[in-house]
Amino acid sequence: MTPADRAADRFRRLHGRAPAGVWSAPGRVNLIGEHTDYNDGLVLPFALPHRVAVAAAPRADGLLAAVTVGDDGNPQRAEPVPVADLAPGLVTGWAAYPSGVAWVLRAQGITGGADLVITGDVPAGAGLSSSHALQCAVALALLGLADIEPRGTAALTELAHWVRRSENDFVGAPTGLLDQTASLCCVEAHALFLDVRSGAQEQVPFAARGFEVLVIDTRARHSLADSEYGDRRRGCERAAALLGVPALRDVTPDTPLADLPEELRPLVRHVVTENERVLRVVDALRAGDLAATGPDLTASHTSLRDDYRVSCPELDLAVDAALAAGAVGARMTGGGFGGSAIALVPPGATGVRDAVLAAFAARSLAAPRLFTAVPSAGAHRDH
The missing domain is CATH 3.30.70.890 (GHMP kinase, C-terminal domain)
Structure with missing residues (x-):
């Protein structure tokens, strides 16, 4: 069962209904170009087959309620928080990652509450960008619930900047743009040659x-x-x-x-x-x-x-x-x-x-x- 299928299945079990949709984002390997992204430099990542999936449905009460399901099958529930109240420092631990995305998207007019169920198989803490896969999947899910589907390099690159802001300013990790852009923009059978300063991208076979x-x-x-x-x-x-x-x-x-x-x-x-x-x-x-x-x-x-x-x-x-x-x-x-x-x-x-x-x-x-x-x-x- 894929992470997306598991997320949908767990959502049904936890909420007694089907999610409105399931979105997923991959971890990444950086072939070369390390610690150059926040120096306006050059990077060359590619996406892994390992993914984080988010099953989501809208809530009418304006709350963001996230649940993550690990390899043991046991759900970990974050305390539901009003999207309108989100601010840096309010949410800590793993829940800060989806909350930070909702906080950034709120500034773009995406203010609705949501139920999120998160699963995945990107190894955590392995330097393979599991946190960015989580954030990118949450970003697509929250946008999807608002009937917005980013398409094309420009839209996905803008979303990568939003995700970076969520991690820098909400979570407190001073990361660059490599991981978010890789998770959102990579394509199968290619490495992504990214000039971080200009934003220019080339999909290299x-x-x-x-x-x-x-x-x-x-x-x-x-x-x-x-x-x-x-x-x-x-x-x-x-x-x-x-x-x-x-x-x-x-x-x-x-x-x-x-x-x-x-x-x-x-x-x-x-x-x-x-x-x-x-x-x-x-x-x-x-x-x-x-x-x-x-x-x-x-x-x-x-x-x-x-x-x-x-x-x-x-x-x-x-x-x-x-x-x-x-x-x-x-x-x-x-x-x-x-x-x-x-x-x-x-x-x-x-x-x-x-x-x-x-x-x-x-x-x-x-x-x-x-x-x-x-x-x-x-x-x-x-x-």
Whole structure:
């Protein structure tokens, strides 16, 4: 049963009636382009087949009532709250995510109450954008109840900005635009080349040709709101101000950094080199040469580990074990401080999975979750 089917089934059980509709949004893997989005840079994500689904129906009393159903089948109910009363700080925990979306949409004239039942199979805390999948699915559901269906790049991009505002200003996580845009705009069998500054998008064909993008969920949990993510972002903003540019996107390899505080130089170096790596990987995908992306994937991880300092021992172990077993490239993906890595596994390299599992077992670490990432469709209405 798909997440959408489960959401519809649970809605009927909980409310004794069918939902008005079911909408879903995917998690994402970022192939390359990490921590560049909030620096007006370049990113290259693709959507996962794993999704968060929201079954929804309107309420006449103006309340937002959300229920999430986890893998154990037990529903967790958020305290219903009037949409008219929503304000940052009023709702905490997981319920802040759907509430923040309703708060943002209220400013766009979407003020009705709703019953929401949420299910999904995007691993939480794995750096695969489960929270953004939730928010994007809720956004489509609340818009759908108002008979609004965003279509086309411009409308979906505007919605991504609204979702980002809900997370930045309501939830309190200082994320960029990568995850929301990926969840809403990705298409099947393609990676999304996004210029965050201009908003320009290109759907780049992803020809696997026997290669596997192996996701390694290290099970080292992370939380962007509670981690050092915000510190890195503030460091980038400070560096841009000291360099006299709008964002680190405007820094070139030739820009002198000697006058910057020493702790800021590695942040700048990562952003500059990561944007260059994104361009090279896009060129390789356009040419259908997936193998050529490997060195840049690995260089990205090195930069994230050493310059940006957002890796962790579990992520480094996953990357090192995959490379030693024959992966042509590997890197952490997502915000870091835990979560997942990806490994580009060529045809015939059958020992990568076993090598990663063995490496974790040798360190007495919990076995990572492994699965193949296949570029999939973005958010949409299911029923």
